[in-house]
Amino acid sequence: MDAVRIARMSAETLDVGAHVGAVTDAEHGAVTSFVGIVRDHDPDAGGEVVALEYSAHPDAEQKLREIAVSAIGETGALVAVSHRVGRLAVGEAAVVIAVAAPHRAEAFEVCRAVIETIKTDLPVWKRQVEADGTTAWKGLGG
Amino acid sequence: MDAVRIARMSAETLDVGAHVGAVTDAEHGAVTSFVGIVRDHDPDAGGEVVALEYSAHPDAEQKLREIAVSAIGETGALVAVSHRVGRLAVGEAAVVIAVAAPHRAEAFEVCRAVIETIKTDLPVWKRQVEADGTTAWKGLGG
Numbered sequence: 493m494d495a496v497r498i499a500r501m502s503a504e505t506l507d508v509g510a511h512v513g514a515v516t517d518a519e520h521g522a523v524t525s526f527v528g529i530v531r532d533h534d535p536d537a538g539g540e541v542v543a544l545e546y547s548a549h550p551d552a553e554q555k556l557r558e559i560a561v562s563a564i565g566e567t568g569a570l571v572a573v574s575h576r577v578g579r580l581a582v583g584e585a586a587v588v589i590a591v592a593a594p595h596r597a598e599a600f601e602v603c604r605a606v607i608e609t610i611k612t613d614l615p616v617w618k619r620q621v622e623a624d625g626t627t628a629w630k631g632l633g634g
Numbered sequence: 635m636d637a638v639r640i641a642r643m644s645a646e647t648l649d650v651g652a653h654v655g656a657v658t659d660a661e662h663g664a665v666t667s668f669v670g671i672v673r674d675h676d677p678d679a680g681g682e683v684v685a686l687e688y689s690a691h692p693d694a695e696q697k698l699r700e701i702a703v704s705a706i707g708e709t710g711a712l713v714a715v716s717h718r719v720g721r722l723a724v725g726e727a728a729v730v731i732a733v734a735a736p737h738r739a740e741a742f743e744v745c746r747a748v749i750e751t752i753k754t755d756l757p758v759w760k761r762q763v764e765a766d767g768t769t770a771w772k773g774l775g776g
Contacts, residue, residue, distance in 0.1 A: 508667070509651030518674040518725040524745075525650070525667040532660035596668065600653065600746055603666075607738060615698040 494625035495564050498572035499557035501548050506574050510588035515570040516550040522599035527605050530580045536604060540623040542554040546577045546586065549615035569593040573606055575616060637706050640714035641699035643690050647679065647680035648716050653732035657712040662734035664741035668749050672722050672731040682765040688719045698756060705747040711735040715748055717758060 497514040508527050516523055530544050549555075552575070560571040570592040580586055589606045593599040618630045639656040650669050656664055672686050691697075694717070702713040712734040722728055731748045735741035759770045 507651070508654050509649070512650050512667070512669060516669070516671060516725070520672050520673070523650075523667075523669040523671060525654070525665075526741070527654060527665040527667075527740075528725075529658060529663050531663045531666060538728070562758070580766075583658070592671075594667075596670075596746075596749060599668070600742060603726045604738075608668055 495570050496557055496560045496572075497570055497590065498574060499560055500574045501553045501577050502555065502574045503576070503578045506576060506585040506588040508585070508588050508590070510516050511572040511574065511588050514572040515590050517592070517601065520570060520594055520617050521590045522594070522596035523590060524596075524599040524603040525588070525590045527585050528607070530582050530584050532582045532584055534620060534622070539626065541582060541620055542623050543579055543581055543621040544620040545579045545621065546575075547619075548575070548577050552615050556610070559606060559609045561615060563602045563609065565595055567598045567602055569598055569602045571602065571606060573612065575614065577616070593615035637712050638699055638702045638714075639712055641695065641702055641714060642716040643695045643698065643719050645715050645718070645720045648730040649661050649716060650727070650730050650732070651766040652717065653714040653730050653771065656714040657732050657734035659734070661679075662736055663714060664736070664738035665732060665734045665735070665739040666745040668725055668729070668731045668745050670749070672707060672724050672726050672728055674724045676762060677766070681768065683724060683762055684765050685721055686728065687721045687761040688717075689759050689761075690717070690719050690736055694757050698752070701748060701751045701755060705751065709735055709774040711740055711741045711744045713744065717752065717756065719758070723743045
């Protein structure tokens with residue numbers, strides 16, 4: 493079975509429990525997860541954020557799968573990863589990653605590698621909507 | 635509100651989604667989790683495991699809270715952590731940790747620190763039940 497259990501750009505609410513469940517079995521003793529949450533303020537500018545609008549390149553889902561495969565490498569890990577598109581309210585999950593590995597060191601390393609590479613390489617853009625009506629496009633690396 | 639949202643020794647099934655939910659808010663942009671799963675074989679001895687029986691010292695819950703507080707340090711992180719006691723079947727979660735932090739580096743570091751310190755310092759013991767009826771006590775550090 494494919495070691496990438498989920499690799500999805502999704503317009504639906506992301507469920508961390510479902511991602512953890514998708515990688516959990518009796519052969520992998522360690523499961524890690526990462527959830528990126530829409531914050532209520534912009535750490536760069538300090539404005540009050542009310543929503544983020546995510547847009548993705550059509551190839552984003554394929555790129556997400558490649559990021560997972562690359563992070564898994566030779567570790568024997570399993571990965572489930574989803575990234576939201578569309579309008580997200582403050583407090584909602586923008587990205588969810590779950591990783592299972594035989595041992596915890598690899599489970600942490602692969603999970604960290606997936607989120608770091610998403611931040612630099614996944615072709616998604618976000619438009620930040622602030623309380624005063626200001627909007628601003630944020631590129632990769634946000 | 636207490637930065638340690640949950641610190642519990644539990645005889646009930648552990649729910650990673652509930653732990654993630656207990657630390658998630660709009661001020662903490664990064665949430666990590668760790669789940670330790672009962673594996674179907676003993677990595678040391680190679681026997682087929684059918685169950686683990688966890689026993690805890692009466693002070694374990696207080697120690698679990700201290701481990702969380704110590705891992706949080708000055709990071710501003712929030713932690714929810716539970717450890718099972720009693721008999722666990724293969725594939726069940728023995729420990730669940732969720733950590734929220736303003737940024738992902740701290741979220742990963744605090745989560746890793748909590749599980750590493752649980753492995754060395756939490757006064758729990760496990761008796762391993764193998765398919766052939768053999769049982770063996772496993773101490774801390776397992």
